[in-house]
Amino acid sequence: MTSRQPIRIGLIGANIHQGWSPRAHLPALAAHPDFDLAAVCTTRQESADEARAAFNAGAAYDDYNKMLADGNLDAATISLRVPRHYDPTMAALKAGKHVFTEWPLGRTTAEAIEMADEARKQGVKTAVGLQAxxxxxxxxxxxxxxxxxxxxxxxxxxxxxxxxxxxxxxxxxxxxxxxxxxxxxxxxxxxxxxxxxxxxxxxxxxxxxxxxxxxxxxxxxxxxxxxxxxxxxxxxxxxxxxxxxxxxxxxxxxxxxxxxxxxxxxxxxxxxxxxxxxxxxxxxxxxxxxxxxxxxxxxxxxxxxLAPEMPANEAYNVGQLYSKFAASIRGTSNGExxxxxxxxxxxxxxxxxxxxxxxxxxxxxxxx
The missing domain is CATH 3.30.360.10 (Dihydrodipicolinate Reductase; domain 2)
Structure with missing residues (x-):
């Protein structure tokens, strides 16, 4: 992957009718020059297809394990309710993907520690949604x-x-x-x-x-x-x-x-x-x-x-954070x-x- 190639990312939790994704992650990824929204996933194929059409994603899935099996996918975002972060985050890490999970990372500190340990074991880059x-x-x-x-x-x-x-x-x-x-x-x-x-x-x-x-x-x-x-x-x-x-x-x-x-x-x-x-x-x-x-x-x-292309709403600061995530994946981030x-x-x-x-x-x- 060169710095000129977009990072192929899949979004787990892409329902466009509720939650944080349609307000922040989906518009940020659709507008971000460093990322290609290669896949979206919900628990129903109909809602996944809606998200794919609304945000011009490459593919739509109703099972995140099927999405994570795509060898061409570089990274995954998990934007679900906090109690549901653990399983898809661990699955994405074990699939060797770079992972962005919303904050709080886990329902408990113990869950967060497990996810951080797994990321270190897999040698992948991670981001948590502290976009402030x-x-x-x-x-x-x-x-x-x-x-x-x-x-x-x-x-x-x-x-x-x-x-x-x-x-x-x-x-x-x-x-x-x-x-x-x-x-x-x-x-x-x-x-x-x-x-x-x-x-x-x-x-x-x-x-x-x-x-x-x-x-x-x-x-x-x-x-x-x-x-x-x-x-x-x-x-x-x-x-x-x-x-x-x-x-x-x-x-x-x-x-x-x-x-x-x-x-x-x-x-x-x-x-x-x-x-x-x-x-x-x-x-x-x-x-x-x-x-x-x-x-x-x-x-x-x-x-x-970092990302002036972002819409001026809740996606704006999330888009800035995605720029930092991209820099981390490409090895160009620095210090503070x-x-x-x-x-x-x-x-x-x-x-x-x-x-x-x-x-x-x-x-x-x-x-x-």
Whole structure:
């Protein structure tokens, strides 16, 4: 494979009527110059054929094992509900494919470790769907911090408040169970805190509260009220390995949320990033100030936009992450700009375990 040849990829979980794929992965792959959407797979041939026609894919399958048996396929994406990640991901790895699996990688940390170990055994490249790291604005913040824009990071805070947790249709109420591995702690908090750490560095320790405030969800299409065990509000505070301090608040609220805000204060400057939602989903606006000046707008340089061809919706940052995945497969990625892989995912799973442990035990937990 040369750098000029597109990477032939198959997508498992390609139903165009629901889920994350039709909003992000399918349009991103259809538009990405580094990839050829060679195959799509769902559990029914009819829906697979629909996806093939809608996104000009090469082939359609109703069995991912049949798709993975295609020797001309270089890579596979798994975009399914979190409890269903493990089996197709392991099958793709054992078939010798490079693999992109959505975040969270596994329902549990143990599942994530197994997948990362198998990828290492097979010698293939991997990516996990933590696309906030590839958001050009987040990449710009990372570069500004590395270049000393704020000097020494002294304190930072991130807040994400979303609306609508108390009512959901039956296609989404499966997330009410903590054991599913797909809820505010793993998804909203996982994405948001990973973006923060990509900018200011890792935590050395955490003291946390993990709470379920909405103990019942109303299922809109059936009228049922269902018990909830998954967390919906998370508070994290701690020391950064760099010496600064950080706090994070993530919540799903009953009504209008206030969106996303990251603030970073150093001994030489300030950076503020805002968005209507988490940076893995939406555009982020940055303002900065140095040396006593007022905050002013800061715009990412064009070199940080890795895939300008992407549609301006939820596919945009996913497309940027696919550029990092392509670079990893071709051996052209570098250092801080490398794709978050399965080993990175295991680290984030373990960090989230530490957040839960701190809350359960009511004490500060070392994470470094």
């Amino acid at each position: 790291r590839a958001n050009p604005a987040v990449a710009h913040l990372r570069k500004l911090i590395a270049d000393g824009y704020v000097g020494r990071v002294m304190t930072c805070h991130v807040r994400l408040m979303r609306e609508g947790v108390m009512t959901r249709d039956s296609g989404r109420t499966w997330q009410r169970e903590d054991e599913s591995g797909a809820h505010t702690l793993t998804i909203a908090c996982g994405h948001t805190i990973d973006a923060l750490m990509s900018v200011v560095g890792e935590f050395a320790d955490v003291s946390t509260v993990v709470s379920t405030q909405a103990t019942t969800w109303h299922e809109t299409d059936t009228g049922n009220d269902l018990p909830v065990t998954s967390p919906d509000n998370i508070l994290v505070s701690g020391n950064l390995q760099s010496g600064g301090v950080a706090s994070v608040q993530i919540g799903n609220t009953a009504w209008a949320g206030s969106g996303y805000r990251m603030e970073i204060y150093g001994d030489e400057g300030t950076l503020v990033a805002v968005s209507v939602d988490s940076p893995q989903l939406k555009e982020v606006n940055i303002r900065g100030a140095r040396g006593g000046n007022d905050l002013q707008d800061l715009v990412p340089s064009e070199e940080l936009i 700009d490398a794709v978050p892989d399965f080993d990175h995912a295991v680290g984030l799973h373990r960090f989230i375990d530490a957040i839960r442990q701190s809350s359960n035990e009511g004490r500060r937990i070392a994470t470094a």
